[in-house]
Amino acid sequence: MGQTEHTRPATVAAQALGFVDAATGAIVPPVHPSTTYERDADNRLLGGRLYSRADNPSYDQVEAVITALEGGAASAVFASGMGAATAVFLALRPGDHVLVPRVIYWALRGWLFDWAEAWGLRIEEVDMTRPSVVAAAVRPGHTKLIWTETPANPTLAITDIEALAGVARKAGATLAVDSTFATPVHTQPIALGADIVMHSATKYLNGHSDVVAGTLTTRAQDDLWARIKTVRVQGGAVLGPFEAWLLLRGMRTLFARVPAQSRAAQAIAERFAAHPRVAAVLYPGLPGFDGHAVAARQMKGGFGGMMSLRVKGGSQGALAAMGRLRVWKRATSLGGVESLVEHRASVEGPQSTTPPDLLRMSVGLEDPADLIADIEAALG
Numbered sequence: 439m440g441q442t443e444h445t446r447p448a449t450v451a452a453q454a455l456g457f458v459d460a461a462t463g464a465i466v467p468p469v470h471p472s473t474t475y476e477r478d479a480d481n482r483l484l485g486g487r488l489y490s491r492a493d494n495p496s497y498d499q500v501e502a503v504i505t506a507l508e509g510g511a512a513s514a515v516f517a518s519g520m521g522a523a524t525a526v527f528l529a530l531r532p533g534d535h536v537l538v539p540r541v542i543y544w545a546l547r548g549w550l551f552d553w554a555e556a557w558g559l560r561i562e563e564v565d566m567t568r569p570s571v572v573a574a575a576v577r578p579g580h581t582k583l584i585w586t587e588t589p590a591n592p593t594l595a596i597t598d599i600e601a602l603a604g605v606a607r608k609a610g611a612t613l614a615v616d617s618t619f620a621t622p623v624h625t626q627p628i629a630l631g632a633d634i635v636m637h638s639a640t641k642y643l644n645g646h647s648d649v650v651a652g653t654l655t656t657r658a659q660d661d662l663w664a665r666i667k668t669v670r671v672q673g674g675a676v677l678g679p680f681e682a683w684l685l686l687r688g689m690r691t692l693f694a695r696v697p698a699q700s701r702a703a704q705a706i707a708e709r710f711a712a713h714p715r716v717a718a719v720l721y722p723g724l725p726g727f728d729g730h731a732v733a734a735r736q737m738k739g740g741f742g743g744m745m746s747l748r749v750k751g752g753s754q755g756a757l758a759a760m761g762r763l764r765v766w767k768r769a770t771s772l773g774g775v776e777s778l779v780e781h782r783a784s785v786e787g788p789q790s791t792t793p794p795d796l797l798r799m800s801v802g803l804e805d806p807a808d809l810i811a812d813i814e815a816a817l818g
């Protein structure tokens with residue numbers, strides 16, 4: 439893989455761990471579309487590879503870069519963030535007890551209660567922002583996984599990874615962190631004690647709104663990790679080789695994109711925190727925000743590019759303001775170079791617990807002055 443020694447994560451990302459193709463000297467890895475691999479006359483695989491549902495050489499470099507950025511032992515790419523997240527739950531066994539946060543990515547919550555429960559997992563929602571509540575909910579011998587998401591989608595609720603790692607260790611459970619919003623630029627959950635880190639790589643890791651992908655990184659190549667890899671091989675939620683290639687390309691600019699997006703988000707949050715038409719700005723970088731102290735401890739160099747605005751006038755007020763935006767694009771998803779806004783309550787439907795006055799904002803790489811002026815005009 440032509441890896442050289444690097445110390446700083448921005449260098450790791452920009453050079454994709456110093457990749458140089460041994461055969462050609464190319465500094466960008468090739469794509470390997472082949473689904474199958476030849477055997478020699480003695481029936482031995484020529485390159486140790488068998489079939490592309492098992493693994494693909496196009497994954498090697500992207501997985502190595504994520505492992506380095508997260509400070510883990512190994513990583514696996516998946517066909518989507520959901521493919522990655524569900525692999526962790528499917529690697530458990532029916533009857534296992536799992537603690538999940540009340541504020542959690544909506545589609546994952548749906549899967550947990552529509553499918554994982556019926557399959558046999560015992561899923562319990564807890565207030566993940568309070569480690570003592572989580573500790574009290576642990577069922578000794580039965581709780582096998584504590585799953586958290588920080589900052590959480592869409593309220594930006596912050597959970598204390600270090601404190602939860604302590605709870606998990608005591609319970610003999612795995613702590614998995616959906617770190618999609620934080621990115622490895624701002625948080626390394628494994629260094630804080632987590633066992634597994636998950637990303638919807640569709641968002642910041644790829645960063646250009648043109649790939650659906652997910653990743654998992656593990657602290658140790660243990661039994662659970664072997665089962666997770668088996669879920670990918672047998673379940674088949676494999677990333678396409680072209681998507682893996684695009685993801686690696688996107689990740690090279692991660693450390694240029696995310697700090698700029700975080701700086702802009704901080705400026706926007708501060709600008710509108712006391713606006714007369716705004717009920718609240720939910721952003722971990724604001725000193726008045728609930729989880730600010732924990733976020734300041736576990737997030738380095740910024741608080742991310744995601745924020746939510748609660749607009750006065752309830753659902754109607756929020757939808758009307760959103761309708762007047764001209765620079766921000768009204769679309770779901772996040773983490774791309776273009777700023778996106780979404781009224782989560784209407785997307786999530788009648789079961790939603792998201793406040794109806796909430797607009798989720800993904801801050802892109804436009805001139806922050808344009809983004810601010812647009813919100814200013816839309817609020818009226």
Ligand SMILES: *Cc1c(COP(=O)(O)O)cnc(C)c1O
Pocket residue numbers: 518519520521523543546587591616618619638639640641650651652
């Ligand atoms: C988007 C998202 C997911 C799901 O990822 P997909 O790539 O859409 O499958 C999971 N968690 C968070 C926090 C997300 O924003």
